[in-house]
Amino acid sequence: xxxxxxxxxxxxxxxxxxxxxxxxxxxxxxxxxxxxxxxxxxxxxxxxxxxxxxxxxxxxxxxxxxxxxxxxxxxxxxxxxxxxxxxxxxxxxxxxxxxxxxxxxxxxxxxxxxxxxxxxxxxxxxxxxxxxxxxxxxxxxxxxxxxxxxxxxxxxxxxxxxxxxxxxxxxxxxxxxxxxxxxxxxxxxxxxxxxxxxxxxxxxxxxxxxxxxxxxxxxxxxxxxxxxxxxxxxxxxxxxxxxxxxxxxxxxxxxxxxxxxxxxxxxxxxxxxxxxxxxxxxxxxxxxxxxxxxxxxxxxxxxxxxxxxxxxxxxxxxxxxxxxxxxxxxxxxxxxxxxxxxxxxxxxxxxxxxxx
Amino acid sequence: xxxxxxxxxxxxxxxxxxxxxxxxxxxxxxxxxxxxxxxxxxxxxxxxxxxxxxxxxxxxxxxxxxxxxxxxxxxxxxxxxxxxxxxxxxxxxxxxxxxxxxxxxxxxxxxxxxxxxxxxx
Numbered sequence: 001x002x003x004x005x006x007x008x009x010x011x012x013x014x015x016x017x018x019x020x021x022x023x024x025x026x027x028x029x030x031x032x033x034x035x036x037x038x039x040x041x042x043x044x045x046x047x048x049x050x051x052x053x054x055x056x057x058x059x060x061x062x063x064x065x066x067x068x069x070x071x072x073x074x075x076x077x078x079x080x081x082x083x084x085x086x087x088x089x090x091x092x093x094x095x096x097x098x099x100x101x102x103x104x105x106x107x108x109x110x111x112x113x114x115x116x117x118x119x120x121x122x123x124x125x126x127x128x129x130x131x132x133x134x135x136x137x138x139x140x141x142x143x144x145x146x147x148x149x150x151x152x153x154x155x156x157x158x159x160x161x162x163x164x165x166x167x168x169x170x171x172x173x174x175x176x177x178x179x180x181x182x183x184x185x186x187x188x189x190x191x192x193x194x195x196x197x198x199x200x201x202x203x204x205x206x207x208x209x210x211x212x213x214x215x216x217x218x219x220x221x222x223x224x225x226x227x228x229x230x231x232x233x234x235x236x237x238x239x240x241x242x243x244x245x246x247x248x249x250x251x252x253x254x255x256x257x258x259x260x261x262x263x264x265x266x267x268x269x270x271x272x273x274x275x276x277x278x279x280x281x282x283x284x285x286x287x288x289x290x291x292x293x294x295x296x297x298x299x300x301x302x303x304x305x306x307x308x309x310x311x312x313x314x315x316x317x318x319x320x321x322x323x324x325x326x327x328x329x330x331x332x333x334x335x336x337x338x339x340x341x342x343x344x345x346x347x348x349x350x351x352x353x354x355x356x
Numbered sequence: 357x358x359x360x361x362x363x364x365x366x367x368x369x370x371x372x373x374x375x376x377x378x379x380x381x382x383x384x385x386x387x388x389x390x391x392x393x394x395x396x397x398x399x400x401x402x403x404x405x406x407x408x409x410x411x412x413x414x415x416x417x418x419x420x421x422x423x424x425x426x427x428x429x430x431x432x433x434x435x436x437x438x439x440x441x442x443x444x445x446x447x448x449x450x451x452x453x454x455x456x457x458x459x460x461x462x463x464x465x466x467x468x469x470x471x472x473x474x475x476x477x
Contacts, residue, residue: 023420039421047419054412058430061405061437065378065397065451068433075413079423082416096420103458221386221408224401309412 010035010121017116018109022080022096026117027052029090029229031305039096046308051094053222053309055084060225072110074103083110087118204267204330208323213265215320218310220260226302227256233298240294243287262327275331279338289339296332300325359390361475366392369468375456376464377435380449381442381472382406389446406449410439427462436461442469443476 014024015037025036025044031052036044059070073084078099083106085093095110231248234240244251258278261271282292304321311317366379370392380391380399386407388399413428430437435453438461442448450465 042420047416050412050416050419054409054416057405057409057412058428061409061430062432062435064402064405065430065432065435065437065449066394067430067435067437067451071431071433073431074427074429075417075422075425076427076429077417077422077425079421082420082422094420096422218408221404309415310408312415 007035010117011037013117013120014113018095018113020097020101020105021109021113022098024096024113025051025094026087027092027094029055029092030301031308032301034091046314048094049305050309051082051084052092052305055086055092056225056229056306057222058084060222060228072107074107076103081106083107085110085114087114091118093117204323204326207319208326209265209267211316211320212263212323212327215307215311216260216263216265219263219306222306222310223256223259226259226306227252229302230255230295230298234295240291243285243291262324262331267327267330272334275334276338279335282335283338283342289336292332292335296328299328303328358475362390362472363392365468365471365475366390368471369450369464372464373452373456373460376450376452376461378451379468380406382447382449384410384445384447394451402449406439406447410441410447413439429458438462438465440465440469443473446472446476448472 010026014026014035018024023036023038023042025038025048026034027036027048028034029052031049033044033048036048038044038047054073054075055070058073062068062070070086072086075082075084080096080098081101081103082094082096085095087093093110093114095106095113097106097109101109231244231252234244235248258274261274264271279292303324307321307324308314308317311320362381366381369379370376378392378394378397380393380402381389382403383389384407386404388403391399391402393399393402409428409430410425414425417423417425426440428439430439433454435451436456436458438450438452440448448465448469450461450468452461
């Protein structure tokens with residue numbers, strides 16, 4: 001992609017900017033690698049994911065301790081130190097030193113290296129979303145890898161196919177879903193979701209539900225920080241900002257519990273009802289569907305690094321990530337369904353008009 | 357009274373310098389053991405985040421081959437938060453304003469951590 005050449009130049013600047021350092025990485029706040037030059041044996045993707053998680057959580061810590069907005073984090077360890085700096089343009093910068101480099105010197109070197117990068121590539125970083133520069137996006141993090149989908153799912157139509165299917169679905173439910181009898185074996189996913197939310201979520205296996213519940217305790221401490229970040233981003237976004245203007249604090253009150261509910265382990269009727277309610281609220285507030293889609297995409301981006309950083313076993317982390325991505329799609333589909341019903345009404349009116 | 361002694365160690369730490377504003381001792385699973393926090397700080401939330409930051413810092417240190425984690429220093433616009441292990445199961449969290457001399461903060465916090473380690477042993 002167009003980012004590749006730019007990334008090469010970035011990496012060169014990084015390496016030259018401070019040879020005294022053991023390693024450096026420039027990453028997005030979501031934990032994706034932009035450019036990294038790390039000591040041998042360090043996994044770039046994992047290192048950046050955990051660095052971003054440390055940065056996000058440290059920001060929450062600084063706020064909680066009334067220390068103001070985060071400036072830097074120092075990790076002092078037996079064999080060396082790491083310093084994490086927040087750059088402009090949503091960039092996070094991490095610099096490593098050996099045990100021999102004095103802390104004061106590390107701070108100066110790290111700040112200088114970040115300055116060099118920003119002064120030489122600031123325009124580039126400002127001009128394009130950082131994501132466009134991301135080095136080969138971590139596959140497990142962005143999409144459900146086929147391997148992780150497992151044979152648990154009868155039909156692995158987990159992500160993309162689902163949403164359009166749901167919104168085009170011509171038979172979206174009797175107004176009161178409860179009366180519907182159990183669908184025959186192997187019902188179409190959309191049918192089950194639209195008509196009868198009781199049977200457990202066909203897109204989520206029992207293992208999915210269990211693993212999501214099992215990481216709840218690890219994720220919960222991040223939720224306030226994630227919600228803050230979510231609304232920070234939305235407020236700054238010119239198209240989405242106006243919809244939340246002046247009521248961010250109020251929205252956070254419902255958003256945090258919603259994020260928490262994703263790890264409840266119980267995604268039955270009550271969960272489905274709640275998603276439909278959220279959809280209804282969005283429709284009533286005249287919030288365009290793209291807002292929901294963009295929000296969900298953002299969550300798909302920011303959750304995987306958080307999960308990767310707090311679930312120690314990589315296989316478990318991958319399974320949990322895949323389960324969460326499926327759950328987000330399910331939730332989005334239920335929310336979108338309310339928009340589908342609006343469109344359906346419009347469509348029916350339009351069809352009856354020329355005929356009658 | 358071990359509790360009172362731990363509390364005394366925290367108060368000694370915060371009284372040792374005008375720039376050290378608060379301190380808390382938190383268990384590794386995120387529960388408060390003792391605290392000398394400033395008014396308005398939420399003990400439970402501080403404790404939860406402290407434990408989470410420390411375990412992530414640990415993980416980061418491993419990923420980046422820096423060896424065993426010793427301390428995490430978080431610097432915000434208005435102050436610092438220093439986290440360090442104290443004994444096997446507790447984390448000492450020291451909160452200081454921006455005027456604090458970092459060298460002094462490290463020394464004072466280390467001394468308190470040692471005292472508390474001995475009390476918990």
